[in-house]
Amino acid sequence: MPYFDAASSLPPHPVARQALLAALDDGWADPARPHREGRRARMLLDAARETAAEAVGCRPDELTFTPSGTHAVHAGIAGALAGRARAGRHLLVSAVEHSAVLHAATAHRDAGGTAAEVGVDRGGRVAPADVAAALAAAPGGTGLVCVQAANHEVGTRQPVAEIAEVCRAAGVPLLVDAAQSLPWGPEPGAWSLLAASAHKWGGPGGVGLLAVRKGVRFAPARPADERESGRAPGFENIPAVVAAAASLRAFRAEAEAEAARLSELVERMRARVPELVGDTEVVGDPVHRLPHVVTFSCLHVDGEALLHALAVAGFAVSSGSSCTSSTLTPSHVLRAMGVLSEGNVRVSLPPGTTSEDVDRFLAVLPDAVAGVRAQLLPPGAADGPAADPADTADGGAAAFTVDSLGKRCPVPVIELAAHLTRVRVGGVITVLADDAAARLDIPAWCAMRGQEYLGEAPHEGGPGTAYRVRRAA
Amino acid sequence: MPYFDAASSLPPHPVARQALLAALDDGWADPARPHREGRRARMLLDAARETAAEAVGCRPDELTFTPSGTHAVHAGIAGALAGRARAGRHLLVSAVEHSAVLHAATAHRDAGGTAAEVGVDRGGRVAPADVAAALAAAPGGTGLVCVQAANHEVGTRQPVAEIAEVCRAAGVPLLVDAAQSLPWGPEPGAWSLLAASAHKWGGPGGVGLLAVRKGVRFAPARPADERESGRAPGFENIPAVVAAAASLRAFRAEAEAEAARLSELVERMRARVPELVGDTEVVGDPVHRLPHVVTFSCLHVDGEALLHALAVAGFAVSSGSSCTSSTLTPSHVLRAMGVLSEGNVRVSLPPGTTSEDVDRFLAVLPDAVAGVRAQLLPPGAADGPAADPADTADGGAAAFTVDSLGKRCPVPVIELAAHLTRVRVGGVITVLADDAAARLDIPAWCAMRGQEYLGEAPHEGGPGTAYRVRRAA
Incomplete structure (x- = not known):
């Protein structure tokens, strides 16, 4: 039975399992303690950090293990913004970032900062020029730019190296969410911070990576904690960290x-x-x-x-x-x-x-x-002309309204398709809908069907939105 | 070779190891996904939550797994304070809390709140009456009280049930840091929140527990995340969580x-x-x-x-x-x-x-x-009368000053002991020291030796502090 949800989480890599087991005996003590047990744990942690840093393409002392990729993103964004609070409180993120980034942007707004999204093309790609334009148009100084290396839903890779150049030229650090891409290879370009998540490459859950390049201003979030350079509070799960690093190296060998x-x-x-x-x-x-x-x-x-x-x-x-x-x-x-x-x-x-x-x-x-x-679907409703008497190229009404209020995706689009031929070619059909997907799917349906999408307006005197479509054929 | 640092971290309990291994195959998928692999992971997570909740003495839906005990403390304090922000911004903690609590108190102060410490007796114990007095004296309303169940350094248990009564009477929630005590038994009393850490009972690192009783106002920290009731962001390490719950039950069976x-x-x-x-x-x-x-x-x-x-x-x-x-x-x-x-x-x-x-x-x-x-120690210096000519009960100077500036613990106390007999009985010896331990250890030495500690004052015209001791015998 194939599991085709690898971008969500992978089963443990055999190397992760082996490394986890091997590290259980020596990786349980507090690595901050000077005794033998603590030093053994510290050695495992240090070795894992070197392995992971090599895979990321950074120095070991630039790399922190965090309790998750989400934590790496949250800590990276908060730390970079706090470190550059004087330079600017504006945060720029792509519109297709993982929700962890978008939630961090919301938190930043709620804390008095500003944030904006850079749009993408129909393939989901960010244009470096759009980042440059957004930086130029930003209110006050920009503290941080976040662009993912590759999208978790549609697989699109971003031009990270070019965007890093744009950011470098503007003197603004770039955080790259490499959760989906890191297993496949190091992220090139002069990024400033990078986040990743071990369960995406067959490492255990509970391990994220946060790399912060030397020279990047970074103020760890509060409350303070002395572990992992203050960037990830709490006692480390060293066997999991060891398994994460070992499985990243193993994944890469086959990548x-x-x-x-x-x-x-x-x-x-x-x-x-x-x-x-x-x-x-x-x-x-x-x-x-x-x-x-x-x-x-x-x-x-x-x-x-x-x-x-x-x-x-x-x-x-x-x-x-x-x-x-x-x-x-x-x-x-x-x-x-x-x-x-x-x-x-x-x-x-x-x-x-x-x-x-x-x-x-x-x-x-x-x-x-x-x-x-x-x-x-009613039989034939969406597949071709209905057997409606109004269905002639020049027959039918000049306008017709479909009430899809209270109906959920994909029903509003199905009803639009079913009733289109009630209007003549050139006539306008209006769909009343309150399902959020209609805003996206009605224009998309028009593009797929060659119909003319006229736009949306509030439903006058009622709830929901009125979407207008001109029958083109 | 005995390992006598159990309060720092325990080696994995055999049950933790077995449970971890058993859960690796089924616990790797995203428990939020509706597919078979996700549902299997969710079942493991739900079962672990039930086991842990039973050991804590709370309902499963009151219990959250966090990435560490530190995270549980930080999230618990921040969430409880934010949830009661209108009731009061004052935080009351015992003076002997774990640094995770004290760091959270500092962060709260830095964010504009107020915090105060309740002192302890010489055994390290908090008096419930002192908590009541501190609540009565608090500026504005108190948002939260934090008292540990048992101290991590000296092993003293606190009267948690009595303190919970005091808090209940005042309408203020009590957070109990049970990191050291939970392995030995559930914490009695009407506490509101409870935090613990799995590696203290032979569970894996990377797993904390946060219980929040129904009815306790709680606003999860930002950025938002949908996992674990919003109280612990990021993808769960389910095999570790399973191991944590199973080993807590196993530890309890022998406790x-x-x-x-x-x-x-x-x-x-x-x-x-x-x-x-x-x-x-x-x-x-x-x-x-x-x-x-x-x-x-x-x-x-x-x-x-x-x-x-x-x-x-x-x-x-x-x-x-x-x-x-x-x-x-x-x-x-x-x-x-x-x-x-x-x-x-x-x-x-x-x-x-x-x-x-x-x-x-x-x-x-x-x-x-x-x-x-x-x-x-110079031979005999601290063990008895030195062979100094001034060493007679009525001989020696009326006053003498020892310069221990720049010398670290325990040298200032050693020098005090070595030079005490330079003053006559009733005379005063002054120790100049800039090591922080002197403030604690010079009075403690006086108490142990039956000498009279007169107090400290800034060192006039110089660095450090002047500690004054009257020779009593």
Whole structure:
């Protein structure tokens, strides 16, 4: 039963397991103590730090082990901003950062700072020129820029080295969230801080990395603690740290060959999915990509139902659809890219995934999507002209309003498709909806169907939003 | 080679090792994911939470796993204070709390709040009436009281249930740092929050517990994160959490018998150490104690040198002497108790310590102390009347000043002892010192020697402090 949610967490690498076991006997004492047991623990911790620093491409004394990648991001952002509080209280982040970064930005705003997002193109990529422009337009000085190395939902890699140059020229440090990319290789470029997370490469949970280059101003968060240069409070889990470092090195030893192999499988999926499943949009930059992530969205599909159907077929995948989220809003990443969020599926292949695993997935996907669509769609509703008497090119009304209030994704888009032919070509159909996904998915549907999206406005005299579409064909 | 630093960290309990291994296969996925792997991880996490909650004596939904005991303390204090920000910004802590609590108090002060310490008696115990008085005297409202269940340096247990009553009557929540006591039993009384740390009972590092009783106002720290009720950000290390819960239950199964056995060994040490080693003060409450901790201080001994001598003899112990600390100040716990800090040794026995281990320690201790004293003391200097011509009861000067500036603990006290007889009985000897330990150890020496401590004053016209002692005999 293939597990295709590698970007969420990987099972322990065999080397992680071995290292963990080996370090249990010597890694339990307090490494700050001068006695024999403490010194043994310290030696393990020091050796792990050297191993991890080599993999990151930094000096051991620049590297801190943290209790998670989230903690590394939070501590890195807070520390860099506090260290440069005099230079500026403005924080610049890309619009597709991990929620850990966005939550840190919110906390910074709540504490009186300012923060802004740099947008991305339809592939999810940040333009270095946009970073430069945002730095130039920033109110007061900018304390920190955060750009992820590669996106966790769509696999798009960012031009980190170029963005680092822009930041260097502006004298602003750059924090790179390398959670998804670090297993595959060190992050090039003159970044200032870097964060990563061990369970993304088959290391244990509970271990993050935070690298802070020498010369970067950094004020550790309070309350103070003497461990890990004051950047991660609390007693270290040294066996886990040892396992994290050892498994990163082991993952890297296989990374180049595995990346080439998985990239081929991903390319196959990116090409085949739209052929096998109608009305599907493959998302993410086609060239600048992680080797193991492929993401697509399926029109007229409830993402949660599709996840369930794939799980029944034996495939564990992930989704950025709003219907799978407790927040009822579609993924901010898909939103920032402006792509369809309905029926969104992220497939992330663990090392060792075979060609046969991928073929089996491609074999079950069409039926899984068709089954989910059949539950939602009236027969023929979204697939072609309905048998409505108004359905002629010049017949039908000049305007029609669909009330989808209170209906959740993907129903508003399904109702839009079902009722489009009630208006004549050139006529305007208005969808009233209060589901957050409609804002993203109605324009995306128009682009996929060649219809003209006219925009949105508050629903006059009522709740929700009115989305207007001109029938083009 | 006995390891007598159990209060710092314990080697992994066999059950912790087994549970860790057993959970590696099923505990690596994201427990927030709906797929099979995620659900398996979630089941392990839920079961661990139930086990730990039972041991704590709270409901599972009141218990959060944190990345460390320090994190539990920091998050608990910050969350409770933020949740009651309208009720009051004053924080009350005992003077002998762990540094994690004191650092959180400092951070609270730096953020504009107020904080005060409740003192302890010479045994290290907080009087509930003192907490009541401090609450009554607090400026504005008090947001939180923090009192540890048992002290990590001297083993003194606090009257937590009584203090909880005082707090309840005042309508102020009580946070109990149970890091040292939780392995031995649940903490009774109506506490509001409780923090603990797994490596203190043979669980792995990287796992703390934070219990927050229903009804306690609590605002999680920012940045926000959806895991662990928002109280501990980042991906959980589930195998470590499982190991922590299982080993707590296993430790508890042996705790009653082991506590009785270790208490006897500790009582033997508390009785024998002063008999075997002259000028030694056993510290900590003689009755209200942890079963496995004994602490004593040795006059005219450099704590670091004694630790080293004991390590050479094969015993790993700890010390609160300033000379073993990077901060050059003696332990704040010993300072709050007003006891001698020179030559301080904390012996904390792990489960399984044998009577023979303790006897061996008692056998090597006198020579270890004597060896260290011999390095520092001129022959006979501190042990009896010096062969100084001025040494007669009515001879000698009326006043004499010893310049110990620039000399570190325990030298100022040694020089005071060596020169005391330069003044006649009733005369005053003044010691000039700039070592922080002198403030604690000169009065403690006077109490041990039956001399009259007159107090301290700034050294007029020079650096350091002038400590004045009247020769009584």
